[in-house]
Amino acid sequence: MASHTQPETSLPALFLQRMASWLGPEFGPFVEALTAPSDIGLRVNTLKISPHEFEGRSPFPLRPVPWCPEGFVVTDPEARPGTHPYHEAGLYYLQDPSAMAAGVLLNPQPGEWVLDLCAAPGGKTTHLAARMENRGVLVANEIHPRRVLALAKNLDRLGVTCALVLNESPGRLAARWEGLFDRVLVDAPCSGEGMFMRDPDAIRYWSPKAVEGCARRQRAILESAAALVRPGGYLLYATCTFAPEENEGVMGQFLRAHPEFDVVDVASHPAFDAGHPEWVAEGEPQLTRAVRLWPHRGPGHGHFYALLSRTGGAEPSRPRLYSIPRPPGRVRALFEAFCRETLVEPFPEKGLMLYRGLL
């Protein structure tokens, strides 16, 4: 094991030893960044306002997140963007900058069928919805009932209308919706090493055994996720931990069991590191195309991402979407006259529907 001096921290000694052995000369800057106060990440909700317009009226000083055009770091550490009325109005979501890369890398398109399998509290789901411009089908699933409420609340606050919120196990979804989705996100429950300074429980429960337990659960979730991706579709695997067992290890085993998936070479940002298959016994060489975001190389607490594409197989047969009946012209004309007389801003045309004879 390399002998890099270990700084004084409350981090588990074994965690530090492991990281020192992999990071070599980068270990010191890594620990310094991991234990420094977190960056406040703010992602503008493009369903409500453009990044440019928000920058013009932002009450906080902002610096761009290099890999996400709608992402910023709030540079005043005293700012409290979570208590501002703009937050309540859904103009932005407070999200770690490294987590913002998920929406960028998965790159969902308007009109597609997209599944976020581990969605609560909705940081990445709300980003996917914004990138989809609220068009298509976004299934936001969360297995823990209590966390579903936070997810639904965030979707509502940010004005997401294309999402269906579910409280299911990945296995039940896979049995029902095989090969249905254009893009699937697995933001897996993990040992959360990137969250050590924000979540003391992550430190308390950390051990090599816990890391192995997380890897087992991630493998099970991925088995279901694989079945849900349509041929030609994409699967993005994400964690907020540095443990290679949960990243290159889980991915390496998955790729060997699923030759129908390949790792996509994502257009990489200079601040991104490549995956490190050499850090685990199960490493697959193509995992150098995965990406690692480190806290000492850019803003945020760090993430691992592998974008996989699925080849072969039959196209999905999708249920027909119910289309909302438009009100008859006479009713619309009356409503428009009412709006002109009463409202300050025009009523959004696509918000009008007839339900049981009522507008």
Ligand SMILES: C[S@@+](CC[C@H](N)C(=O)[O-])C[C@H]1O[C@@H](n2cnc3c(N)ncnc32)[C@H](O)[C@@H]1O
């Ligand atoms: C990293 S968090 C997701 C964070 C979320 N994507 C976001 O950006 O706000 C992982 C989620 O997986 C859920 N989870 C835990 N065990 C699971 C399992 N066996 N299958 C599916 N999801 C699980 C957790 O409840 C948690 O909400």
